[in-house]
Amino acid sequence: MNESTQLSDLFLQGQEEEALKYVQDFLQGHTHEQLYRELLTPAMYRIGELWEQNEISVAEEHLATAVCDFVLSATELRNKDKEGRQKAMIFGPEGEEHYIGLKMVAAMFREEGYEVRYMGPNLPLDSALQLAKDWKPDVVAVSGALAHRLPVLKTYAEAFSQVDPKPAVLIGGRAVTLSSFADLQVKGAVIVRELGALREWIRTGKGSNDDTLSTG
Ligand code: B12
Numbered sequence: 391m392n393e394s395t396q397l398s399d400l401f402l403q404g405q406e407e408e409a410l411k412y413v414q415d416f417l418q419g420h421t422h423e424q425l426y427r428e429l430l431t432p433a434m435y436r437i438g439e440l441w442e443q444n445e446i447s448v449a450e451e452h453l454a455t456a457v458c459d460f461v462l463s464a465t466e467l468r469n470k471d472k473e474g475r476q477k478a479m480i481f482g483p484e485g486e487e488h489y490i491g492l493k494m495v496a497a498m499f500r501e502e503g504y505e506v507r508y509m510g511p512n513l514p515l516d517s518a519l520q521l522a523k524d525w526k527p528d529v530v531a532v533s534g535a536l537a538h539r540l541p542v543l544k545t546y547a548e549a550f551s552q553v554d555p556k557p558a559v560l561i562g563g564r565a566v567t568l569s570s571f572a573d574l575q576v577k578g579a580v581i582v583r584e585l586g587a588l589r590e591w592i593r594t595g596k597g598s599n600d601d602t603l604s605t606g
Pocket of ligand 1: 426439441451492494495532534535537560564584
């Protein structure tokens with residue numbers, strides 16, 4: 391059994407302490423980015439497959455998600471020492487309920503020294519815009535898990551491109567990784583398909599290569 395499968399079993403059994411220990415042991419020899427990409431994301435994707443195949447109930451999926459959420463919060467790194475910290479606002483648009491990926495994105499920005507306002511999923515556009523006008527973030531990052539969320543993500547991206555000063559708008563999430571959206575471009579926004587590309591964007595303002603990131 392591979393590591394992410396073992397961890398997803400701990401999630402399903404509601405074994406918070408054991409799951410945390412498992413993740414802490416992994417972090418002895420790996421980065422947080424590896425934790426997110428190689429362990430937690432595949433563990434949650436496996437939960438999705440079991441759920442889709444009716445091998446686990448909604449209650450079990452909820453329990454697994456809650457344990458994943460706990461270990462994510464318990465192991466996050468924060469770097470508050472950086473001077474002239476930039477600001478990132480991170481949330482899911484109205485209707486979106488998936489937020490584990492967003493929490494990883496928030497954690498990556500914190501690790502890179504950003505001041506972060508993470509507002510969870512399902513944030514109405516008006517409130518999001520109001521906060522952006524008041525707080526003036528350098529970056530706004532939004533996420534969509536389901537394909538039908540793309541139109542609303544575009545609406546948000548367009549609205550944020552009108553804010554003054556204009557923040558960089560990043561769009562990510564499972565929806566933009568689907569093969570049918572390989573060529574997706576959103577005017578005024580950057581599509582970021584995985585956490586390695588996000589790290590690259592944070593550090594350089596550019597993607598690691600044209601396949602994983604496009605501007606429009
Ligand atoms: C847990 C879960 C839920 C929970 C979410 C709770 C929560 N706190 O998040 C609940 C129960 C609410 C839920 C509801 C639904 N879900 Co759901 N869910 C999942 C599950 C099992 C795990 C999600 C997760 O945490 N994944 C792990 C994270 C880390 O992955 P990620 O989001 O893709 O994020 C990664 C990248 O995309 C990236 N990323 C994410 N956001 C961003 C943003 C930026 C800016 C960047 C740079 C990167 C980035 O970072 C992460 C790093 O690896 C998935 C399975 C799956 N494959 O994801 C199904 C899944 C996504 N859900 C699915 C479905 C169908 C639904 C529902 C429609 C079910 C229903 N009938 O009600 C609803 C829709 C709710 C809504 N309106 O949004 C389907 C979608 C299938 C499809 N057709 O697209 C999936 C794939 C399950 C399946 N196999 O069928 N779900």
